[in-house]
Amino acid sequence: MRQLEQELASLRHDVIDMWKLVISQVSNSGEAILSFDKELAQKVSMREKKVDAYELRIDNECENIIALHQPVAIDLRFVLAVLKINSNLERIADFAYGISRVLIANPTVILDAELIMNTNLRNMVEHVNKMLSQGLDAFENEQPELATAIFNEDFQVDEINKNAAHHFADYIQKNPDRAFDCLQLFSTFRRLERIGDHCSNIAEEIFFYIDAKVLKHSRKKKK
């Protein structure tokens, strides 16, 4: 049994490390867009491979634990949850990378500060940062109730994204020559909205792992 306990502890440690890296990536990519900081965007871009390496390693660890130790009950739920959390964290990091690429791939892009303010981008960035941290907190402390707030945060993120679309449509109509730059900014909203969805998925996995509850496809979790 000790071998299994050690391997589960090591797996948990790796997931937490990866999570912290992803939190940093998302936070930095959001800040890069808000501050028009190309250097910070470059930093996010360069660290993307580290996240990918974590994903491969964690997948491999899970495979080995299942093959060698045939875990059951909470140990099995933990490994199954980690497999999905791992995949969700990697996708979140991909989106953070995509956000950073807006500034790197389009060096001449100009992001309208007033549009950024009107579309509530800063608020959206704060919500997703919070969701990621809440998820880590719930996972580390094994308290799924800490993850409950994530579902409401995701609802807020969805609302901001929906409202932003109207602002963008209006802006492009009035400033057709700025359409390309505007669409770059809009892609950021889309990515942040997807990050929010993945955070919700992670919250569902935390409930599954700790309470053996399946919240997937359940409407009850959203207010």
Next chain:
Amino acid sequence: MNTNPSILSIEGLSIAYDKDKLAVKDVTATIKKNAITAIMGPSGCGKTTLLRAINRMHELYPNISTQGKIKLYDENIYDMSTIKLRRKVGMVFQRPNPFPTLSIYENVIAGYKLNGINLKRSERDEIVETSLKNVALWEEVKNSLHKKGNFLSGGQQQRLCIARTLAFKPDVILLDEPTSALDPIATAKIEDLLVDLKKDYTIVLVTHNMSQAARISDNAMYMYLGELIEYDETTQMFTNPKHASTQNYITGRFG
């Protein structure tokens, strides 16, 4: 295969109990030092014969014939006396077998007495205490060392047998299904013990229990009808075995 150095080298080993029936067919493999190697396979595959050949216990059977070599470090085990070999390569059997007429203390030190090796009292005491501590049995028996071991549970008796083997500070410990006669809790204690012991000893273990092989071994052999079908790191064996026969066995489709 992991990067530990090799301690045992088995080269073209074939063993027959009678001249027409080979129990082990042309097995070649190296055993890594300070690792647990599990030998698995269905009944009659030759795994116990192979294990016993490593300290020449198989020679106790009449009419047995052996071809090939086994080297411990670089020394051919057939060039050394069985007494010398069995001090370096100890064996623990399936059923715990503490000597029934001897006390716990005498059981641990039995090998020295049987070999005519005289030790000072202080040396004997030290060996007994160290060996029993190494198998996590000292605290349970330190006040009963001069009692016979028959009051001990099955798991404790098996740990006593391992202590008896350790008393000679062997290089290799061979175990033939050491937990098949024990309950799950005793089995878990023996498994934890073996994982602890591998830092100082090399362990080769025959087991019918694939989960046990998966849990504690570093490297695993799969044998079938006397042949070594596959030998690899345990992780590789249980996630992606190379041979269909191995896969069929470990998935329970056969055997």
